[in-house]
Each structure stands twice: as structure tokens, then as C-alpha cells.
Amino acid sequence: MRRVGLKFLATELGISEGTVSRALNDYPDISQSTRDRVKEVAAKFNYKANQTARRLATGVAEAVAYLMPPNTKSISEPFVSQLLEGIGESLSQRGWDLLVVQASSEKTEADTVEKLSTSGRVSGVVISRPYKNDRRIELLKKNNMPFIVHGRSVDSDDYAWFDVDSTQAFKDAVGHLAGLGHQQIGFIGAPLEYNFAQMRLDGYRQGLMENGLQYDPTLVDHVDMTDDASAAAASAILKAQNPPTAFLCATDTQAIGVLAAIRSAGLIPGQDISVIGYDGLDFGKHTNPPLTTLAQPQSHSGREICDMLLAIIDGGNPVDYQELRSATLVRRMSDGPFRPMKTIIS
Amino acid sequence: MRRVGLKFLATELGISEGTVSRALNDYPDISQSTRDRVKEVAAKFNYKANQTARRLATGVAEAVAYLMPPNTKSISEPFVSQLLEGIGESLSQRGWDLLVVQASSEKTEADTVEKLSTSGRVSGVVISRPYKNDRRIELLKKNNMPFIVHGRSVDSDDYAWFDVDSTQAFKDAVGHLAGLGHQQIGFIGAPLEYNFAQMRLDGYRQGLMENGLQYDPTLVDHVDMTDDASAAAASAILKAQNPPTAFLCATDTQAIGVLAAIRSAGLIPGQDISVIGYDGLDFGKHTNPPLTTLAQPQSHSGREICDMLLAIIDGGNPVDYQELRSATLVRRMSDGPFRPMKTIIS
DNA sequence: GCCTAGACCGAAAGCGCTTTCGGAATCAAT
DNA sequence: ATTGATTCCGAAAGCGCTTTCGGTCTAGGC
CATH class of the missing domain: 3.40.50.2300 (Response regulator)
Structure with missing residues (x-):
């Protein structure tokens, strides 16, 4: 069975690849009728665009990374899966991916961030548990990679964060x-x-x-x-x-x-x-x-955090996304x- | 500042892109001297291959997905972050990515798997907590996507798993x-x-x-x-x-x-x-x-599980990768x- | 000195999609 | 009937990398 790609659909429909692509992506210059026809056939063959190709073509990674805190030895890490769940939820609405990345050690944490922000595999990053002066934050800013931090560092004026007071x-x-x-x-x-x-x-x-x-x-x-x-x-x-x-x-x-x-x-x-x-x-x-x-x-904070990040990726000003919640006894x-x-x- | 890509390095070195690529990937038909020269310059400019492009070209996703169990409400989910940590560790040695994907509900779980295995974004999948007769497993098999399950379904003869007795x-x-x-x-x-x-x-x-x-x-x-x-x-x-x-x-x-x-x-x-x-x-x-x-x-089971999966991706026979550990009181x-x-x- | 092997590298063709550009066809208006 | 504006779609050029193929050059062997 042959891979159903744009080419397949195109020949199947007797129209060009480009047209199929534009129809699928709701370009305005495609007639309603062919748009419908294309979508129907696409659905019939269960077509899913190859994400890798699309990413390469569009230049948007359609993925967000969560940077795991390095020492997860402790009992208290239910918060990780909670957060992940919320982030994933928010992401899946866009059809984006959630990458979980880890620095092997604290030393390499900065390296990891550097690579992450230059390799182009993600369009945003969320980090948690920042240090007072966090190199990761500096690097992210330097490479102007959209990000949000779960917590705050000392100097938290010029980036997005979500924290509890x-x-x-x-x-x-x-x-x-x-x-x-x-x-x-x-x-x-x-x-x-x-x-x-x-x-x-x-x-x-x-x-x-x-x-x-x-x-x-x-x-x-x-x-x-x-x-x-x-x-x-x-x-x-x-x-x-x-x-x-x-x-x-x-x-x-x-x-x-x-x-x-x-x-x-x-x-x-x-x-x-x-x-x-x-x-x-x-x-x-x-x-x-x-x-x-x-x-x-912290119930749904993952969702909120990710939504904020997404807003920034969409062009929002990070400074507008700073949330301070309060804890209750x-x-x-x-x-x-x-x-x-x-x-x-x- | 211009993006450092293959092209940049090529002009910088005065050689062709293809040669740079092959030098970087240790092809045998590149002389030691140019190989060194290329690597040196690459390092100098902190070159990182665009993963998306590489994936498209090679056809290998260089990523593995972990399918989050749907109801993470319970307290007992430290195991998720433990697992993730182990998997990430194993993956990072290869420079591969870890994707965390979630089905919004149990209904859509199969759908999610289907998309995952056809969209080509991952080269392997790990799932946990299987049902007795797990549709996800069937789908993964059908689409012959390498996978390993953390646990076992009733019929566990013909796939890879890691479980405790x-x-x-x-x-x-x-x-x-x-x-x-x-x-x-x-x-x-x-x-x-x-x-x-x-x-x-x-x-x-x-x-x-x-x-x-x-x-x-x-x-x-x-x-x-x-x-x-x-x-x-x-x-x-x-x-x-x-x-x-x-x-x-x-x-x-x-x-x-x-x-x-x-x-x-x-x-x-x-x-x-x-x-x-x-x-x-x-x-x-x-x-x-x-x-x-x-x-x-369960301390390092994440690592082991992922190593097994990787072995299968590399061509190993899934049946050879079935591990049954025992619990201790x-x-x-x-x-x-x-x-x-x-x-x-x- | 000629021929055959390698050794080494450049050219070019993709990977599967997106997106610009322009052309053909349609339509309304003069 | 001619023109101008629209509508809709095909052609083609990438995205940044990999990889095959073939060509040039040098080193041996006779």
C-alpha cells in the first residue's frame, strides 16, 4: 500500500499538488467546490500531512519543549506529570507536539538550552524551578526563543512567568x-x-x-x-x-x-x-x-502556562504574560x- | 547574523555542501584532512544541523513517543516522571527527541495512536498500562510501528514488553x-x-x-x-x-x-x-x-524500556525483547x- | 610511459510539503 | 464585442539537509 501523500491525492483528484495543499489549508483562492472535494478525498484516504515536511517548508516547528528539572529524585514530582498533562492538553488543540528534554546534569543544562533554541525543533520552551540567576533564561532571551518560566528568577521584569506568591x-x-x-x-x-x-x-x-x-x-x-x-x-x-x-x-x-x-x-x-x-x-x-x-x-496550571506561551509565540509581548497566583493554607x-x-x- | 547552515559552512570552507555534510557524518570517502577542517569550522560556528531538514531527507524521525495514560488524576503518578526521566536519558545519548502525547479521552486513544503511527513524526512508541485487549497495540502492529509496552496485554506473545510479575x-x-x-x-x-x-x-x-x-x-x-x-x-x-x-x-x-x-x-x-x-x-x-x-x-526501568525499544527500531525482533521482572515485598x-x-x- | 585502481569531491536529485507568481478562464461592465 | 477585474488553479521554486552518481586526480603496477 502506497503512502498517501500530497502527490497521491493530487493524481487521485486529477489536480495539482499545490492546489490540494492550499485547499487543505483553507486558502481563499480555492473554490468551495474543489475545496470540499479535496477534503473529502483526503478524509477518505485518511491523509495526514507529513509533519516533518510541513515544518521544513513553513519554518514553524509546531512543537514546544518542557525542560525537565534535573533532580527528579524526590517524592514531590507528581507536579511534573500534572504540568505535562496540562501542557499537552493545550498543545493538542493546535495539533502541536510536546517535547520533553532533559539536561543530563546541571552543568549541561545551559548547553541543552542553547541547542534547543538553535536547532529549530521547537517554537517555544517552558522551564520550571528557576535559579536566582538562571543562565537558561539568559540564553533563551539571547536567542529570542519564546519561553515562559514556571516560577521566577530574581530579575523577572522582562519575560513571561507563572508563579505563586x-x-x-x-x-x-x-x-x-x-x-x-x-x-x-x-x-x-x-x-x-x-x-x-x-x-x-x-x-x-x-x-x-x-x-x-x-x-x-x-x-x-x-x-x-x-x-x-x-x-x-x-x-x-x-x-x-x-x-x-x-x-x-x-x-x-x-x-x-x-x-x-x-x-x-x-x-x-x-x-x-x-x-x-x-x-x-x-x-x-x-x-x-x-x-x-x-x-x-496547580490543578490546571499546565494549561494556563502553555496557553500563555502560545500567545507569546503568536506574537504577544512576554511582559504581558506574568501571572502571580496565591497559595492557600x-x-x-x-x-x-x-x-x-x-x-x-x- | 546569518543562520549557519550547510551552505554557510560550504562557502566558508570553499567546498560543496554535500562534502560538508558527508564530512560531518563521517562518510568514508572524505579525506581525513578535510574532515578535520570541516569539523573544526563547524564547531567554531557552533553549527547544528537543522533536525527537521535532516529528518525529511533521511526519513527517520529520530524521536520516540511516550503515550501518557489517560487518567492521571491519581496520586500514584510519580511513576510517569520516573519513566520519562529514564526514557529521556536513553534517548539523549542518541540525540533523539522524546515526545509526550496524550489522548484527550479514552475514546480517542486509538485515534491518537493511528495518527502517531502514520504521521511519521516518531520512529517508536512506548505505551503503559495496557488493557486486556488493547486496540493501541493492534494499531501499532498493523502500522508496523516499533513499540514496547510497559506491562502486558492478554496476548503478549508477539510484541515487546517490560513487565513485573x-x-x-x-x-x-x-x-x-x-x-x-x-x-x-x-x-x-x-x-x-x-x-x-x-x-x-x-x-x-x-x-x-x-x-x-x-x-x-x-x-x-x-x-x-x-x-x-x-x-x-x-x-x-x-x-x-x-x-x-x-x-x-x-x-x-x-x-x-x-x-x-x-x-x-x-x-x-x-x-x-x-x-x-x-x-x-x-x-x-x-x-x-x-x-x-x-x-x-522501577528505578531505572525507563532506561531499560527505551533501550529495548531502540534495539527494535534498529531492526531487532520484538519477540526477543520481553522482560519479566519480579517484585519484592x-x-x-x-x-x-x-x-x-x-x-x-x- | 600507459593503464587501472582507488581516493576524494562536486553536481544534482530528491524528501513531502508550502507558497509565490502568473496564466487561463469567467464575469461584469462599457 | 472589447476591456478590466476577478476567480481559480498549475507550475515551479524553495525549506536545509542527505545521498547517489560520476568525474577528476593521484598513486601504483607493468
């Missing part, structure tokens, strides 16, 4: 905890090269200040976004002479680790020590105890009113 | 539970149109038989792979006149729901009632109590010896 969220969370009577609030942050880590730390400190609390560096640590790393950090902090009665964590995954650390210190999280995470991960419902968290509205069972430590009793 | 795993798990003294073992399965659901059910029933236990349909249910659905199912089963003292679940996500159901029935999972899940999800460590599970060796805290039900005491 985690600074505000953490400020509020501190307020919440302070309202519960907590004075010693610990903080488990993420590595500070990530801008989101900085922003959450900032929120934490601002919250402290607003509530007349002192920033105590012995109560905070910055570690990888894994349960184990944060458990270790929390254990250490718990051994301080004046340990915290509550923890704020940069991610839910970390918060879960902290929960474990508290339990293994013989204390009861949610009662002896409060902990609040960030992300709103679903499985926080099932931790012990269920995790109170700052939930980002979802209280489960891991936070509670301050109560004096058991150890003080003995 | 969950039948065996569930048989063993029943044995484990029986050894612990449990006689009434409930089962929360997944929708039976999925072949893995059937296989796990089979394992469960075989295990029952091997241990001289009766299959009791009032103790089993098949529900969606979400925590809520399985919690509801477990609650119902718990109300039976002769409720189970242990549950086996087709997925960890379901097991977590069962944990919740047990607790909300006022019982203690792991003590009053055992529950064992399947998947080996990391966050099972943090449930209440930590979830005992049948862990699949990782005991955490949600299983324990049989103990008479509290309710019996009263």
Missing part, C-alpha cells in the same frame, strides 16, 4: 503559627540557588518580623528537597538548646521528612510540634498526621496551638 | 499473610479492563487456593486507582458480617485509601487489620502506618500477625 504564603503561615502561640518557629528551606527557596525564606523572615519574633539562624537550615535530607536537618535543629515548637518547610516533601524526625525524637507532630509544608500535595492527606500545607492552585492535622515542651516538665 | 507477587503476598495467620483476606483491585488488574486478581486467587483459603466475593471489589475510591470500597467491605483481617491492594494508592478507611472504622491498620499495597512508592514510608508494599524495581508497618477482632470480644 510563596513569599506572601510563608509570611501568612508564620502569622498563623504565631497566632497559635508559637514563638520558636523553625524553617527548613531548599537550596538557596533556587529563587523560590529565597522567596520562601524571605516570607518566613518577614513573617517573623511582622509578629515581633526574632530570626534565629540555629533554627533554620537549607537542604535538598528530599524527605531524608530534611529529616536529618530537623533532627539536628531539634537538639538545639531552645528547640522550635513549629516548623515551616519549603516543600511538602521536606515537611514529611520533618514529621518523621519529630516522631523519631519521641514527640508527636501536630501536638508537640507543628509543621506546615508547601505545595498542597495530595498525599499529604495520608501522612501521619495529615499534613497542613500551603497549597498552590489548607489545615490538616499537623499544626496546632503551642504547648510547652514535655522536656521542660521533667 | 505481579501475579506471582500477589500469590506470595497471600502466602505471607496466611503465614501471619490471616484467613479472611480482602482484595481491592483495579478496573478489570486493565490487564494488570486481572493479573493481580489472578495472583490473589491463586494464593488463596494454594493456602487452602476460600475465595469470597464479598471481600473483594474493583475500583478506580484513587485513595478515595478504595477507601469507600474498603469501608463497605469492612461492614460485612465476616470482615477481612487483611487487605491486599492492587496499587499503593489504593492501599493508602484502605488505611484511611480502617482508621475511620476505629481500627488500627497494621494491628487490627493488615494491608499490603503494590508499587513500592516512596511515600509509603510516610503513611500512617508506613505501608508494606510489593515493590517493583518490602515490609514496613502495615502488616502484622492475625489477631481476633475487637468486635468479637464485646
Whole structure:
């Protein structure tokens, strides 16, 4: 069975390839009748234009790339598939492709971006979890490849992004905890090269200040976004002479680790020590105890992000596409009113 | 700044385009000296062949598609990003692309596959979570598009797949539970149109038989792979006149729901009632109590799967690429010896 | 010194589509 | 009936690369 291409349809219909192509693409200079005829025959033979050829001819890649964050070791990566799903949804309406690309290591991340933007295989890029000063962003701008970042870097004035105001969220969370009577609030942050880590730390400190609390560096640590790393950090902090009665964590995954650390210190999280995470991960419902968290509205963010990117590809000004959402505190069972430590009793 | 293409390099070097191309692609009929010269200049100008053009010319797509499973609502989807990561890793060694495609609904899944295999944009496909009789597989075969399935359908003789022997795993798990003294073992399965659901059910029933236990349909249910659905199912089963003292679940996500159901029935999972899940999800460590599970060796399966697919694309016989791995029981805290039900005491 | 092999490279034909350009046919208007 | 404007379509030139084919040139072998 022969490949059905433009040529096939053309001979089948007894007209020229060019006409078939224009008919299919709804050019105005094709009569309604032949247009119909062409489309009918095309449908009959289940014709699908060879995308590669079309791309070469038109020069538009009809594809968007998602740059996978490099360290996907952690538990918290449901967000990747969520995002992908949303992006794919948005893309499929146009019939565009979604490419998932990975940098083998953090070193080669910039390289990957460079290649991506010069090889012409995509017409746009979405990256997530930017660093404070992110070379990827610089490269994308330099090569003027349309892109959108999920999150923000320090200098976020001149590109498109979609982010959640985690600074505000953490400020509020501190307020919440302070309202519960907590004075010693610990903080488990993420590595500070990530801008989101900085922003959450900032929120934490601002919250402290607003509530007349002192920033105590012995109560905070910055570690990888894994349960184990944060458990270790929390254990250490718990051994301080004046340990915290509550923890704020940069991610839910970390918060879960902290929960474990508290339990293994013989204390009861949610009662002896409060902990609040960030992300709103679903499985926080099932931790012990269920995790109170700052939930980002990430349900359909993939779609929105991609729609924004598409708008930019269509000629929109990136600066017009900057969305800041806000997180909401979802209280489960891991936070509670301050109560004096058991150890003080003995 | 002009695009650096073959033409540019050719004029730059004073030789023909064809020669440049062949030099770059290590054709044997190019002298070492010009080959070097060409490569040097290419590197200097940071030349990257336009992939689209190359694909058109060679006819090979240099890309592989991953077909996203349609209902990614559930918690258990870290496996998607894990898989993707592995696949991407394997692909990037060849410089190939990873396409992620989604069917908007289950109805259009076959359509999507059809288009994918005729549009020529990919040279291979990986699909996961096959149905018992999976139309996607039929279509892929019909269009002889190389593919590999993560899992197996009923008729798995003539294609490539990578699966874990969950039948065996569930048989063993029943044995484990029986050894612990449990006689009434409930089962929360997944929708039976999925072949893995059937296989796990089979394992469960075989295990029952091997241990001289009766299959009791009032103790089993098949529900969606979400925590809520399985919690509801477990609650119902718990109300039976002769409720189970242990549950086996087709997925960890379901097991977590069962944990919740047990607790909300006022019982203690792991003590009053055992529950064992399947998947080996990391966050099972943090449930209440930590979830005992049948862990699949999914760490690098993405890589292996993709390597297998690549081998097939290179001309390998699909039948030679069928891998069956085995799961291992990782005991955490949600299983324990049989103990008479509290309710019996009263 | 002539002939045959290689070795090496240029020319050119695609890959399957899009898109411009101009020509033929149709139509309305003078 | 002639002209001018439209409508509709065919021809052909790419898009940027690969790959075949054949030709030139040099190095051996006699």
C-alpha cells in the first residue's frame, strides 16, 4: 500500500499538488467546490500531512519543549506529570507536539538550552524551578526563543512567568503559627540557588518580623528537597538548646521528612510540634498526621502556562504574560496551638 | 547574523555542501584532512544541523513517543516522571527527541495512536498500562510501528514488553499473610479492563487456593486507582458480617485509601487489620502506618524500556525483547500477625 | 610511459510539503 | 464585442539537509 501523500491525492483528484495543499489549508483562492472535494478525498484516504515536511517548508516547528528539572529524585514530582498533562492538553488543540528534554546534569543544562533554541525543533520552551540567576533564561532571551518560566528568577521584569506568591504564603503561615502561640518557629528551606527557596525564606523572615519574633539562624537550615535530607536537618535543629515548637518547610516533601524526625525524637507532630509544608500535595492527606500545607492552585496550571506561551509565540509581548497566583493554607492535622515542651516538665 | 547552515559552512570552507555534510557524518570517502577542517569550522560556528531538514531527507524521525495514560488524576503518578526521566536519558545519548502525547479521552486513544503511527513524526512508541485487549497495540502492529509496552496485554506473545510479575507477587503476598495467620483476606483491585488488574486478581486467587483459603466475593471489589475510591470500597467491605483481617491492594494508592478507611472504622491498620499495597512508592514510608508494599524495581526501568525499544527500531525482533521482572515485598508497618477482632470480644 | 585502481569531491536529485507568481478562464461592465 | 477585474488553479521554486552518481586526480603496477 502506497503512502498517501500530497502527490497521491493530487493524481487521485486529477489536480495539482499545490492546489490540494492550499485547499487543505483553507486558502481563499480555492473554490468551495474543489475545496470540499479535496477534503473529502483526503478524509477518505485518511491523509495526514507529513509533519516533518510541513515544518521544513513553513519554518514553524509546531512543537514546544518542557525542560525537565534535573533532580527528579524526590517524592514531590507528581507536579511534573500534572504540568505535562496540562501542557499537552493545550498543545493538542493546535495539533502541536510536546517535547520533553532533559539536561543530563546541571552543568549541561545551559548547553541543552542553547541547542534547543538553535536547532529549530521547537517554537517555544517552558522551564520550571528557576535559579536566582538562571543562565537558561539568559540564553533563551539571547536567542529570542519564546519561553515562559514556571516560577521566577530574581530579575523577572522582562519575560513571561507563572508563579505563586510563596513569599506572601510563608509570611501568612508564620502569622498563623504565631497566632497559635508559637514563638520558636523553625524553617527548613531548599537550596538557596533556587529563587523560590529565597522567596520562601524571605516570607518566613518577614513573617517573623511582622509578629515581633526574632530570626534565629540555629533554627533554620537549607537542604535538598528530599524527605531524608530534611529529616536529618530537623533532627539536628531539634537538639538545639531552645528547640522550635513549629516548623515551616519549603516543600511538602521536606515537611514529611520533618514529621518523621519529630516522631523519631519521641514527640508527636501536630501536638508537640507543628509543621506546615508547601505545595498542597495530595498525599499529604495520608501522612501521619495529615499534613497542613500551603497549597498552590496547580490543578490546571499546565494549561494556563502553555496557553500563555502560545500567545507569546503568536506574537504577544512576554511582559504581558506574568501571572502571580496565591497559595492557600489548607489545615490538616499537623499544626496546632503551642504547648510547652514535655522536656521542660521533667 | 546569518543562520549557519550547510551552505554557510560550504562557502566558508570553499567546498560543496554535500562534502560538508558527508564530512560531518563521517562518510568514508572524505579525506581525513578535510574532515578535520570541516569539523573544526563547524564547531567554531557552533553549527547544528537543522533536525527537521535532516529528518525529511533521511526519513527517520529520530524521536520516540511516550503515550501518557489517560487518567492521571491519581496520586500514584510519580511513576510517569520516573519513566520519562529514564526514557529521556536513553534517548539523549542518541540525540533523539522524546515526545509526550496524550489522548484527550479514552475514546480517542486509538485515534491518537493511528495518527502517531502514520504521521511519521516518531520512529517508536512506548505505551503503559495496557488493557486486556488493547486496540493501541493492534494499531501499532498493523502500522508496523516499533513499540514496547510497559506491562502486558492478554496476548503478549508477539510484541515487546517490560513487565513485573505481579501475579506471582500477589500469590506470595497471600502466602505471607496466611503465614501471619490471616484467613479472611480482602482484595481491592483495579478496573478489570486493565490487564494488570486481572493479573493481580489472578495472583490473589491463586494464593488463596494454594493456602487452602476460600475465595469470597464479598471481600473483594474493583475500583478506580484513587485513595478515595478504595477507601469507600474498603469501608463497605469492612461492614460485612465476616470482615477481612487483611487487605491486599492492587496499587499503593489504593492501599493508602484502605488505611484511611480502617482508621475511620476505629481500627488500627497494621494491628487490627493488615494491608499490603503494590508499587513500592516512596511515600509509603510516610503513611500512617508506613505501608508494606510489593515493590517493583522501577528505578531505572525507563532506561531499560527505551533501550529495548531502540534495539527494535534498529531492526531487532520484538519477540526477543520481553522482560519479566519480579517484585519484592518490602515490609514496613502495615502488616502484622492475625489477631481476633475487637468486635468479637464485646 | 600507459593503464587501472582507488581516493576524494562536486553536481544534482530528491524528501513531502508550502507558497509565490502568473496564466487561463469567467464575469461584469462599457 | 472589447476591456478590466476577478476567480481559480498549475507550475515551479524553495525549506536545509542527505545521498547517489560520476568525474577528476593521484598513486601504483607493468
